Amino acid sequence: MSADPLPQPSPNPASGRTGSRTAAVIPAAGRGVRLGPGAPKALRALGGTPMLIHAIRAMADSRAVSLVVVVAPPDGAAEVKTLLDAHALPDRTDFLVVPGGESRQESVKLGLDALPPGYDIVLVHDAARPLVPVDTVDAVVEAVRGGAPAVVPALPLADTVKQVEPAAPGEPEPVVATPDRSLLRAVQTPQGFDRDTLVRAHATVTGSVTDDASMVERLGLTVVTVPGHEEAFKVTRPLDLVLAEAVLARRRLNDGF
Numbered sequence: 001m002s003a004d005p006l007p008q009p010s011p012n013p014a015s016g017r018t019g020s021r022t023a024a025v026i027p028a029a030g031r032g033v034r035l036g037p038g039a040p041k042a043l044r045a046l047g048g049t050p051m052l053i054h055a056i057r058a059m060a061d062s063r064a065v066s067l068v069v070v071v072a073p074p075d076g077a078a079e080v081k082t083l084l085d086a087h088a089l090p091d092r093t094d095f096l097v098v099p100g101g102e103s104r105q106e107s108v109k110l111g112l113d114a115l116p117p118g119y120d121i122v123l124v125h126d127a128a129r130p131l132v133p134v135d136t137v138d139a140v141v142e143a144v145r146g147g148a149p150a151v152v153p154a155l156p157l158a159d160t161v162k163q164v165e166p167a168a169p170g171e172p173e174p175v176v177a178t179p180d181r182s183l184l185r186a187v188q189t190p191q192g193f194d195r196d197t198l199v200r201a202h203a204t205v206t207g208s209v210t211d212d213a214s215m216v217e218r219l220g221l222t223v224v225t226v227p228g229h230e231e232a233f234k235v236t237r238p239l240d241l242v243l244a245e246a247v248l249a250r251r252r253l254n255d256g257f
């Protein structure tokens with residue numbers, strides 16, 4: 001459960017960032033209000049295993065990731081450490097557990113603060129996206145290694161989107177615009193960053209945001225997309241958990257166990 005000894009950097013002359021080392025921060029401190037009553041969302045079972053363990057494995061499955069920082073529910077760090085000890089996780093990956101904060105933004109910042117030196121690429125991945133495929137993780141890392149300061153996996157939208165004017169509760173909301181759907185993307189995690197850029201964003205950007213990449217946008221830097229994946233969806237509402245169970249069952253069938 002320690003970050004030492006740090007793995008040695010492996011020079012990659014083909015990339016924009018040579019010798020880069022990657023850590024993943026997993027914010028897992030949310031309650032999961034939209035999922036309904038129960039344990040903190042990250043600790044709820046998916047296929048008999050806590051969602052958080054799936055998310056950790058998804059990061060550790062990438063050979064690029066050598067450290068995972070788990071941001072636990074504020075009073076749940078000891079429970080999360082016990083959970084990590086109880087589940088098989090790759091030996092080549094180091095793990096740290098830190099307590100989280102009141103908002104996702106605050107939790108990510110606490111995870112970043114705990115990162116030891118020596119990691120110049122940081123992935124931020126929701127515990128609530130337990131089924132992201134390793135190819136998506138690798139694509140994000142590759143784009144950051146290639147020199148992008150911030151990278152998000154993104155998918156085109158299936159629905160038409162309307163902008164509305166807020167209305168009193170129970171009143172119909174007037175539609176004020178229909179943005180051009182071909183220019184919109186739904187973004188997922190892991191989002192990947194040059195570490196210094198993400199640290200600067202968290203230190204300087206004020207106001208609440210819903211993802212880390214938007215903080216980098218506010219610094220005036222360009223965020224780029226790589227293709228996201230349908231199975232990287234976020235478990236937010238009860239139906240998402242039904243879908244996640246079905247996806248996992250199909251994977252297990254295909255893998256023969």
Ligand SMILES: Nc1ccn([C@@H]2O[C@H](COP(=O)(O)OP(=O)(O)OP(=O)(O)O)[C@@H](O)[C@H]2O)c(=O)n1
Nearest residue numbers: 027028029030031032033034102103107127128
């Ligand atoms: N204070 C918080 C709030 C959220 N998260 C994490 O951020 C990710 C995305 O958040 P979301 O899906 O909104 O989770 P919750 O905040 O738990 O959901 P809800 O808003 O329904 O309570 C989750 O992995 C969640 O654990 C966090 O680490 N700290």
Ligand SMILES: C[C@](O)(CO)[C@H](O)COP(=O)(O)O
Nearest residue numbers: 104126187188189210211234
């Ligand atoms: C970071 C995120 O998953 C990207 O889509 C999303 O913005 C988190 O939003 P939430 O409201 O905290 O679930």
